[in-house]
Structure formats: C-alpha cells, structure tokens
Amino acid sequence: MILIQAASYVVRDADRVERGVDVLIEGDRIVQVGRVDVRRAAGANVLDGRGRAVVPGFVNAHTHLYQSMLKGRRDDLPLVEWCEEVTFPFVRRVLDRAWHGGETEIGRLWSAVAAIEMVRSGITTFVDMDMDLEGVISTWLDVGIRGVAAMELVDRWVPDDLMLPLERTKEDVLRLIETWHRVPKESPLVTVFLGPSAPFTSSDELLRFIQEQAGAHDLGIQTHVSETAWEVEQSVRTTGRTPLAFLDSIGFLSRPITAAHCVHLTEEEIELAARRGVAAIYNPKSNMKLGSGIAPIVALQRAGATVALGTDGAASNDLLDPFEEMRAAALLQKVAAQDPTALGARDAFRFATEGGARACRIDAGTIDPGRLADVALIQLGGAHLFRLTDEIVPSLVYCARADDVESVVINGRLVMKEREILTVDERSLLAEAKRVGERYA
Amino acid sequence: MILIQAASYVVRDADRVERGVDVLIEGDRIVQVGRVDVRRAAGANVLDGRGRAVVPGFVNAHTHLYQSMLKGRRDDLPLVEWCEEVTFPFVRRVLDRAWHGGETEIGRLWSAVAAIEMVRSGITTFVDMDMDLEGVISTWLDVGIRGVAAMELVDRWVPDDLMLPLERTKEDVLRLIETWHRVPKESPLVTVFLGPSAPFTSSDELLRFIQEQAGAHDLGIQTHVSETAWEVEQSVRTTGRTPLAFLDSIGFLSRPITAAHCVHLTEEEIELAARRGVAAIYNPKSNMKLGSGIAPIVALQRAGATVALGTDGAASNDLLDPFEEMRAAALLQKVAAQDPTALGARDAFRFATEGGARACRIDAGTIDPGRLADVALIQLGGAHLFRLTDEIVPSLVYCARADDVESVVINGRLVMKEREILTVDERSLLAEAKRVGERYA
Numbered sequence: 001m002i003l004i005q006a007a008s009y010v011v012r013d014a015d016r017v018e019r020g021v022d023v024l025i026e027g028d029r030i031v032q033v034g035r036v037d038v039r040r041a042a043g044a045n046v047l048d049g050r051g052r053a054v055v056p057g058f059v060n061a062h063t064h065l066y067q068s069m070l071k072g073r074r075d076d077l078p079l080v081e082w083c084e085e086v087t088f089p090f091v092r093r094v095l096d097r098a099w100h101g102g103e104t105e106i107g108r109l110w111s112a113v114a115a116i117e118m119v120r121s122g123i124t125t126f127v128d129m130d131m132d133l134e135g136v137i138s139t140w141l142d143v144g145i146r147g148v149a150a151m152e153l154v155d156r157w158v159p160d161d162l163m164l165p166l167e168r169t170k171e172d173v174l175r176l177i178e179t180w181h182r183v184p185k186e187s188p189l190v191t192v193f194l195g196p197s198a199p200f201t202s203s204d205e206l207l208r209f210i211q212e213q214a215g216a217h218d219l220g221i222q223t224h225v226s227e228t229a230w231e232v233e234q235s236v237r238t239t240g241r242t243p244l245a246f247l248d249s250i251g252f253l254s255r256p257i258t259a260a261h262c263v264h265l266t267e268e269e270i271e272l273a274a275r276r277g278v279a280a281i282y283n284p285k286s287n288m289k290l291g292s293g294i295a296p297i298v299a300l301q302r303a304g305a306t307v308a309l310g311t312d313g314a315a316s317n318d319l320l321d322p323f324e325e326m327r328a329a330a331l332l333q334k335v336a337a338q339d340p341t342a343l344g345a346r347d348a349f350r351f352a353t354e355g356g357a358r359a360c361r362i363d364a365g366t367i368d369p370g371r372l373a374d375v376a377l378i379q380l381g382g383a384h385l386f387r388l389t390d391e392i393v394p395s396l397v398y399c400a401r402a403d404d405v406e407s408v409v410i411n412g413r414l415v416m417k418e419r420e421i422l423t424v425d426e427r428s429l430l431a432e433a434k435r436v437g438e439r440y441a
Numbered sequence: 442m443i444l445i446q447a448a449s450y451v452v453r454d455a456d457r458v459e460r461g462v463d464v465l466i467e468g469d470r471i472v473q474v475g476r477v478d479v480r481r482a483a484g485a486n487v488l489d490g491r492g493r494a495v496v497p498g499f500v501n502a503h504t505h506l507y508q509s510m511l512k513g514r515r516d517d518l519p520l521v522e523w524c525e526e527v528t529f530p531f532v533r534r535v536l537d538r539a540w541h542g543g544e545t546e547i548g549r550l551w552s553a554v555a556a557i558e559m560v561r562s563g564i565t566t567f568v569d570m571d572m573d574l575e576g577v578i579s580t581w582l583d584v585g586i587r588g589v590a591a592m593e594l595v596d597r598w599v600p601d602d603l604m605l606p607l608e609r610t611k612e613d614v615l616r617l618i619e620t621w622h623r624v625p626k627e628s629p630l631v632t633v634f635l636g637p638s639a640p641f642t643s644s645d646e647l648l649r650f651i652q653e654q655a656g657a658h659d660l661g662i663q664t665h666v667s668e669t670a671w672e673v674e675q676s677v678r679t680t681g682r683t684p685l686a687f688l689d690s691i692g693f694l695s696r697p698i699t700a701a702h703c704v705h706l707t708e709e710e711i712e713l714a715a716r717r718g719v720a721a722i723y724n725p726k727s728n729m730k731l732g733s734g735i736a737p738i739v740a741l742q743r744a745g746a747t748v749a750l751g752t753d754g755a756a757s758n759d760l761l762d763p764f765e766e767m768r769a770a771a772l773l774q775k776v777a778a779q780d781p782t783a784l785g786a787r788d789a790f791r792f793a794t795e796g797g798a799r800a801c802r803i804d805a806g807t808i809d810p811g812r813l814a815d816v817a818l819i820q821l822g823g824a825h826l827f828r829l830t831d832e833i834v835p836s837l838v839y840c841a842r843a844d845d846v847e848s849v850v851i852n853g854r855l856v857m858k859e860r861e862i863l864t865v866d867e868r869s870l871l872a873e874a875k876r877v878g879e880r881y882a
Contacts (some may be wrong), residue, residue: 072836076771118822129669201605229779246881289839291781301724317838319825324765330517331729335773338670340732344517383558384773384843386871387512388878395513398730398759402825403844430827437829 001026001042002409004334004377009392013056013347015347015353017392023054024374024392027413028187032369035348041193045414046231047407055393056365056376057124057410058322059356062222062260062281063309064152065114065128066094067135068106069437079228087315093440094163095132096356099149100165104135104439109433111136114320115143116426120419121321121402122376124410126257126359127222127310129195131162134172137180137190138185144415144423146374148360150195151176151223153210157201175410177217178312186371189411191361193220193258198227200234207252214255218362222281225248226269227261228292244269245263255277258359260310262300264291270296279359284328285319286312294336298343306357309351319402322352326397343396373412377405442467443850444482445818448490449763454497454795454807455787458833459491464495466814469628470851473810474617481656488848490823494833496602497806498815498851499567499763500673501665501769501799503595503701503722503751506569506577507535507548510878512621519729520601533602534881538572540605545576547881550874552577554560555761556584557867561860562762563817565851566751566801568663568699568722568751571604572603575613578621578631585864587815589801591636591663592617594651598642610649618658628813628854632802634661634699639668640684641675648693656695663722664688667710668702669733685710685719696720699800701751703741711737715744716770720800722794725761725769735777738770739784750789760843763793767838786838814853820845 010018022036024044033341038123046227070230071084106336111128118126125146130136135147140147151173155166164172173194183190194210202210214221226232239246244265247253256277262304265273265280273280280300287293301307309329311320326348333343359367364372378400385399408416415423443466451459451474462478465485473481514527552569559567566587571577574590581588585680592614596607600672605613614635615661622633635641635651643651667673668683674702680687685706688694697718706714706721714721742748750770752761758779776786797804805813819841826840849857856864 068827069829071830072832072840073828073830075832075835075839076598076782078781082781113824113827117827122825141757147718210688243813273717284767285772288776289781291775291779291783292778293779297695318836319842321825324768327726327765328769331726331769334732335729335735338732338734340519340523340730341517342732362837383867384762386509386516386554386558386874387515388875388882389512391513391516394516395759398516399513401760401762401842403842426824433827434829440828 001044002047002412002414003036004047004049004054007054008051008380009053010052010367011055011392012368014350023367023375024048025375025409025412027243028373029372030367030369030371031172033367049377052406053377053378053380054263054367055122055376055396056367057376057408058122058352059308059360059365060118060123060126060311060320060322061258061308061356063126063128063313064130064313065111066118067313067315068114069106069110071262083267088159088162090440091097091195095162100137104132105370106436107132109429109436112143112424112429113138113433114314115140115145116421118320119143119145119408119416119421121323122405122408123380124318124374124376124408125303125323125362125364126357127193127360133176135272138300141189142424144410144413146230146362146410147188148191148193148220149176149180150193150194152197153206154197155203155206166206175212176316177213177219181217181219187411191220193222195383196223198224198231199246200231207250211252221255221257223258223259225262227262229264231441232264242266242269244272248272248276253361255389257353257393258308261287261292261295262288263295270299270303272304273300279306279308279355281308281359282329283310284310284332285325286316288328288332289316294332297338300332301347306355307351309354321402323400323402324354330397345394348397349393373409373410376405377407380404385434387409442482442485443488443853443855444477444485444530445488445490445495448495449821450494451808452494452496452833452837453809455791455834462492462806463540464816466816466853469814471808471810471812471814472645473820474808476707481782489817492820493847494819494821494837495564495808496817496819497794497808497835497847498804498817499527499563499793500749501559501564501567501752501763502699502797502800502849503573503724503753504567504569504761505754506552507553507571508754508756510547512549514758521684529603531881532810536603539573539576542656545573546577547877548573550870552581552873553584553865553870555755556581556586556762557862559860560584560586560849560857561846562764563819563849564761564763565796565817565849566803566805566816568634568801570663574600574617583865584629585851585854587630587803587851589632589634589661590617591634593636593638595638596644596647607647614654618654618660622658625659628852632664633663637664639665639672641672641679641686644712651826652693657671659857662695662696662698664700666700666703669704670705673705683707683710685713689713689717702728702733702736704728711740711744714741715746720747720749720796722749722751722800723770724751724753725773726766727757729769729773730757735773739778739790742788747796747799748792749800750792762843763843765844767793771838773794786835789838814850815848817846818848820847
C-alpha cells in the first residue's frame with residue numbers, strides 16, 4: 001500500500017485538479033483520492049505530497065529503446081546518410097550477433113538505460129518498436145516499467161541482412177505472443193503489439209499475417225505512417241494511394257491501429273483516421289530534428305482522432321523526456337499556425353497521459369479510483385517552477401523538467417523514490433552498458 | 442583562485458574540445474588551460490572535473506527578468522489579449538507603485554528569482570530589457586551574475602500610464618548610466634545598454650536621444666525588430682519602410698545594435714544586418730509560443746551576421762534554460778527548412794556562447810587564457826546523458842539539461858557549487874518573492 005499524503009495538487013486529468021488531498025494505492029490500483037483515513041492506510045509506504053503535484057504517469061507512445069546506443073552519434077545528418085553511415089552498420093553488428101550468435105546482452109542493457117531515463121522523467125508506460133524484443137523484455141520487468149512490445153516487422157526495402165526470412169519472422173511473432181503477451185496475466189506489465197515498420201516495408205503477405213494474429217490474440221498494432229514526404233510519394237507511385245488510404249483499402253484499419261508520425265496525412269486521411277479509430281502518435285521533436293515536417297495535430301484533434309505523444313528513438317530526439325515533448329507539441333503547432341491558441345498546455349498534457357493510455361490499451365492515464373496505479377510525484381520547489389499562479393497544468397507543461405520528478409509508482413510498485421531507482425542497481429547497470437556497448441562501437 | 446582539475450571535456454568553443462585537462466582561474470580571468478602545476482595553484486578552490494564538461498557560461502542575450510512574476514499565468518492566449526488581460530494590469534500595478542510610491546521590492550525579488558534560475562541553468566550573462574532597472578541591478582551584484590541593463594524606453598503606442606514623460610525618461614537614463622555603467626569599473630559585472638522597445642514605440646526624438654547617449658558613453662543598444670508580421674506592416678504603413686530598413690534610413694545603425702527576434706526580416710534586411718554589424722538575437726521558443734514565426738537564422742548566419750540566443754521573458758517561454766533554447770534553435774531551423782542539416786548542434790552552441798558574448802560586448806564566450814572567467818561545470822553521469830560517443834558538443838546540445846549544471850563561476854567567483862547557490866540565501870529569497878508577489882496578484 002502506498003499513501004501520498006496532502007498533495008498540493010492532484011492532477012486527475014488535464015481538466016480536473018484537486019488541492020490538498022491524499023491518494024491511496026493498493027495492489028496495482030489507485031483505490032482512493034481525497035481525505036484518506038490513516039487507519040485505512042495502516043502500514044502504507046507514505047510519501048509526502050506537500051509542495052508536490054501528483055500526475056498520471058506519462059505514456060511515451062512511440063520509441064525505439066535500442067537507439068539509446070546511438071545517442072549523440074553523428075548528429076545533423078540527412079536521414080538516408082544517417083541510416084547508412086550511422087544506424088545500419090551499428091545495428092547490423094548488434095542484430096548479427098543477436099540473431100546468429102544469440103548475444104542479446106547489449107540490447108538488454110541499453111533497453112534498461114532507456115527505461116531508467118524514462119522512469120527518471122516520469123514515464124510509466126512506453127511502446128518499444130524493435131526487431132529483437134525477446135532479450136529486452138525481462139529487463140523491463142526488472143526495472144518495473146510498463147512496456148508495449150511492438151515487434152518491428154519488415155520484409156521489404158530494408159537491406160537483406162537486416163531482415164529475417166518471413167517464415168522465421170512468423171515463428172518469432174508467435175513465440176513472442178505466447179511468452180510475453182499480458183505478463184503477468186492478472187496485472188499486465190507487458191503487452192505485445194505487432195509493428196509492421198511501415199506500409200512500404202511490408203509485403204501483402206506480411207500485412208495479412210499481422211491482421212490474422214492481431215485478430216486471433218486481440219493485439220494492438222503500431223506502424224509508421226507518412227513520416228516523410230518521400231514515403232508518401234513512394235506509396236502513391238507503387239499503390240496509387242497515400243499510406244493510410246492504402247492501409248484502409250486492404251482492410252487493415254478494420255482493427256484500430258496506432259500510427260506513428262502522421263506528418264503528411266491528407267485531409268481525407270485525417271477524416272479516415274478519426275472514423276477508423278486510428279490513434280495518431282505525435283513525435284514533435286523527432287519530426288523537427290529529422291526535418292520531416294509538422295503533423296496536422298490540430299486538424300486530427302478537431303476531427304476527433306485520438307492523439308498520443310511519443311519521443312521516437314533517442315537517435316532522433318535525443319531525450320526520452322515527456323516535459324520537453326509536451327512543450328514541443330504545443331509550441332510547434334502554435335508556430336505552424338502562427339496562432340498562440342492553436343494547441344494549449346491541456347491538450348499536450350492530455351496527449352501525454354490519457355491519449356497515450358488509450359493508444360496503449362491500458363486502464364491508466366488519469367488519477368481515478370479503479371485505474372492502474374501509474375503515478376508520478378513532481379517536486380515544485382525549484383526556482384524555475386516558482387510562480388504566482390495556481391494554474392498547475394500550464395506550469396507543469398511549460399516549466400517543469402524531468403529532474404523535478406521525485407518519485408514514480410508503476411503498477412502499484414514504488415520504482416523511484418526521491419530520485420533513487422529502487423528496483424535495479426542503476427550505477428552498475430550503466431557501467432555494464434558502457435562496457436558491453438564499447439565492444440560494438 | 443579556482444582550479445578545475447582533470448575535466449573529462451573542456452569545450453573551449455563549439456569547434457575546439459580538449460580532454461583530461463585542467464582550467465585555472467585567477468581573479469576575474471581564466472589564466473591557464475592544460476596541465477596546471479599544483480604548486481602554481483596552491484590554496485585554490487579545487488573542483489573535480491572528472492565525469493564533467495567545462496563549458497563557457499551561456500549568454501541569454503534577450504530576456505525580461507520581471508516576467509518571472511508572470512510565469513504560467515493564463516497561457517495560450519493571443520498576444521494582444523495576453524498583453525491586455527494579463528501583462529498590462531499586473532505590470533501597471535508594479536510600475537505604479539515603483540514610479541509613484543518608490544516600491545521596488547517586487548522587481549528586486551523576482552529579478553533575483555530569475556537570476557537564480559539562470560545560474561542554476563549555466564547562464565552567466567544576460568541582457569535584461571526592463572523599464573525599471575534602478576531597483577533590480579543591486580540584486581544581480583548580490584547573486585553575482587553578469588547583467589546587461591538594457592533600459593526599455595518607450596514614448597509611443599504603449600498605454601499612457603505605462604510610460605513616463607520623455608523628460609523624466611531622459612533623466613532616468615542619465616542617472617542609470619552614471620550609477621551603473623561598467624560597475625565595478627575594473628571588472629564590470631553590470632553594463633548599461635539603451636533599449637528602445639521597438640521602432641514603432643519610439644518617437645524620432647527618443648531615437649535621437651538614444652543615439653547621442655550611446656555615442657557619448659559608448660553604450661550598446663538593444664531593440665525588438667520585426668518580431669511579428671503586424672509590426673512590419675505597421676512600419677511600412679507609417680514610415681514606408683520595414684523596421685530595420687527604417688532604422689538604417691535614419692542613421693540608427695551607424696552603431697552596431699542588437700536586434701531581438703528578427704523573425705520577419707526581408708532579404709535586403711538580412712544583408713543589411715550583416716553589413717551594419719547588427720547582432721540578431723534568436724528567441725526560438727518565444728517565437729513558437731507566441732506564434733510569431735520562424736526567424737531566417739540560416740540566412741543571417743550565411744550572410745555573416747552575428748547570431749546570439751535569447752530565452753525572451755519567462756511569460757513567453759516559460760523557462761530561462763539555455764539547453765532547451767539551443768535544442769529549439771537547431772530543431773526549429775531543421776523543420777522549417779525540411780532539412781536536418783540546416784543548422785547543427787555546433788551552431789546552436791556558438792550562438793549561446795560566443796555569439797552572445799559578442800552581442801553583449803564582453804570578453805567571454807570561450808575557454809581561453811585571458812578571457813573573463815565565466816564558466817559552467819556540467820555533470821555527465823545521468824542516464825539521459827549516457828552514450829557511446831565522445832562527441833561532446835552534440836551531446837550537450839541535444840541531451841544535457843539545466844539540472845546537469847553542477848557548478849558555475851562568474852567573473853572568477855564561485856556562484857554555485859554542487860547545485861548550491863553560495864552568494865545569497867536562495868530559500869528565504871524565494872519565500873520573500875512569493876510573499877511580496879502575492880500582494881500584487
């Protein structure tokens with residue numbers, strides 16, 4: 001049992017804030033918000049909420065954890081050169097040793113580095129799109145963070161040695177589902193999604209297989225959609241349709257998918273996304289860094305589509321930081337529209353909490369009794385957070401920083417307390433990640 | 442004397458990095474970079490540089506400190522409504538009591554809050570554009586931060602009760618120069634600039650007075666130039682010229698000025714800026730938040746203009762954070778050009794250090810013997826800074842956060858050590874700022 005006592009602010013969601021109340025967590029759930037009778041909370045782990053804000057844990061709805069290995073490597077390159085000179089050679093060595101030598105240590109360790117960065121930033125759930133997930137998921141359980149394993153599937157476009165034969169891919173998918181989907185069953189920390197990398201990297205056969213499996217096991221799907229103008233042209237040339245319209249034409253949107261980026265959607269596709277229940281994952285910093293463009297988030301929101309927020313991988317961000325991402329989310333729409341009211345702090349906060357939870361299909365994203373206990377406690381005492389207003393959501397979105405996150409509860413477990421990770425030995429884990437990583441550099 | 446020992450990285454400027462060397466500071470200057478003989482440094486205050494980067498202190502070349510009072514108040518409003526509903530009423534109360542009642546406490550206290558936020562973020566010099574500076578400058582000396590007092594001067598457009606009569610303004614300017622310009626004389630922490638708020642808020646008489654005084658006392662000048670499209674139209678309508686071209690036409694660019702924003706410069710004005718030695722102050726986050734537009738920084742840089750970085754006031758940012766500002770500086774140009782190579786980490790770092798020092802006319806901005814000792818020490822151990830590369834400038838620009846700044850030296854004085862402000866009692870100062878601020882809320 002965890003009792004957060006007398007929190008200065010409990011941000012139940014972007015529009016509901018309470019002041020001076022307690023939050024009680026029992027098992028994996030939030031059980032009470034209000035004045036909690038201390039006798040009910042006897043023996044609870046007590047956290048002081050004074051001078052702090054309680055918020056729903058942030059959801060990073062699109063990332064690639066392995067890219068933490070590539071952080072800061074040869075920045076400021078065009079996408080294709082960056083892939084060819086930086087990413088592919090490194091990833092090739094990593095995948096080669098994983099697929100052919102069974103060496104999964106580097107993936108496991110750097111996945112943990114990314115998971116720790118996220119916990120330290122108040123992220124409690126993420127979607128990891130990765131080709132090799134078997135080795136890394138156990139690390140998420142060690143750290144105690146909630147992860148969606150969106151297995152990245154390709155059978156076209158990518159260099160041959162970065163793909164497995166389709167038959168092997170299918171076997172891996174089935175094994176992943178069997179081993180890891182909804183683990184543990186009663187209170188899942190791990191959920192499996194299927195992740196066709198993008199429409200243009202998937203054969204019809206692969207897409208059909210994904211649909212069958214998603215239907216059979218009730219799996220979510222994540223794919224990259226219209227991240228770059230190039231990809232849209234490519235789709236029109238080869239299929240006669242823009243990417244989301246193409247997916248709809250083959251029936252792929254009969255299950256609601258999560259679509260990362262959505263930068264170059266057409267007006268028709270924006271309506272289509274809303275109609276088909278597509279969750280658009282907005283990755284503002286990555287779209288800026290790669291020069292991909294500005295996603296039509298205001299229009300998507302107006303059309304009624306779910307919007308969630310993602311950092312994308314560390315190679316194109318380079319942080320896994322929900323505060324900077326919320327700021328970028330609002331600021332980029334404002335400047336694109338040349339209108340400071342285009343998208344506000346509350347919208348950005350909603351994308352990073354409720355929107356993300358919906359995209360991940362988890363029962364979290366607000367502070368309400370009955371919801372999963374994914375919660376962050378934010379220290380408000382820093383000079384940069386000092387202010388003469390009680391409006392807390394704009395202050396959190398525009399002023400708070402990852403380092404203000406003091407404690408984090410995930411699935412009812414206290415994972416970080418007063419900036420100390422309680423679940424793993426952070427220092428030795430980072431050192432080990434460096435030692436092993438340097439073997440591949 | 443201060444000795445930084447065995448720094449993992451000494452970032453002398455954006456293009457010169459040394460590893461494993463010492464930095465020796467004596468009086469107000471950097472005196473040695475390299476292996477320092479410990480006998481030479483006997484009695485020095487020793488800082489451990491292992492696992493850390495030494496960087497030139499960051500320069501915030503355009504801000505309004507008093508706006509820290511307005512942080513987080515009614516965000517997401519259009520500029521004019523925001524001015525009328527939020528800023529003007531509050532500022533009116535503050536200025537009224539300052540000008541007519543001699544009450545300058547709130548300005549002094551919130552200026553200190555902003556100064557502390559900046560020191561904690563690695564900023565060692567700032568330009569403060571403010572109408573009432575008399576009361577606040579002594580605070581900068583208390584905190585020990587280097588400040589440029591750019592007295593904001595208006596005699597048009599602004600509501601009458603927010604302006605002083607021109608004769609009184611002139612008297613205030615002369616007194617400010619006499620009291621505060623280059624104080625202390627031998628190693629100035631305070632420099633006075635003159636700050637005509639914008640061309641459209643200044644009469645010809647005011648601009649003439651400013652030019653005379655700048656010439657007589659060798660003062661720098663800062664003004665807002667072409668921040669909004671509205672302001673450019675206004676200038677064309679009333680003067681027949683765009684703002685920078687207008688200033689040139691009346692001879693105002695005969696002394697090199699610093700021009701905040703420069704969002705809507707014409708191609709001719711970009712050439713003009715370079716030719717006249719105008720320093721363009723780029724405020725990417727503020728320009729985004731207010732929906733003002735995207736400054737043509739790539740073109741300004743190509744033309745040879747000096748570019749510096751500013752946060753603008755906390756009301757439109759809402760942080761005074763050089764790391765987020767460097768990231769936004771690069772990312773915004775990349776997405777605007779749809780080209781990830783448009784502006785890189787080294788450019789952004791240069792704007793925030795050398796460019797800023799040049800704009801402020803101070804002998805700092807690089808780590809070199811003989812320069813003013815304005816230096817920040819950055820802790821590199823956090824999970825978010827963990828990486829497999831030795832390229833430190835991109836890592837600092839894209840991954841480091843304000844909270845990684847561990848110690849700060851300004852003018853040879855250790856102002857922050859291991860996250861503790863040594864010069865003032867931060868906690869009681871913040872409490873006092875809140876107490877006094879609430880009287881005006």
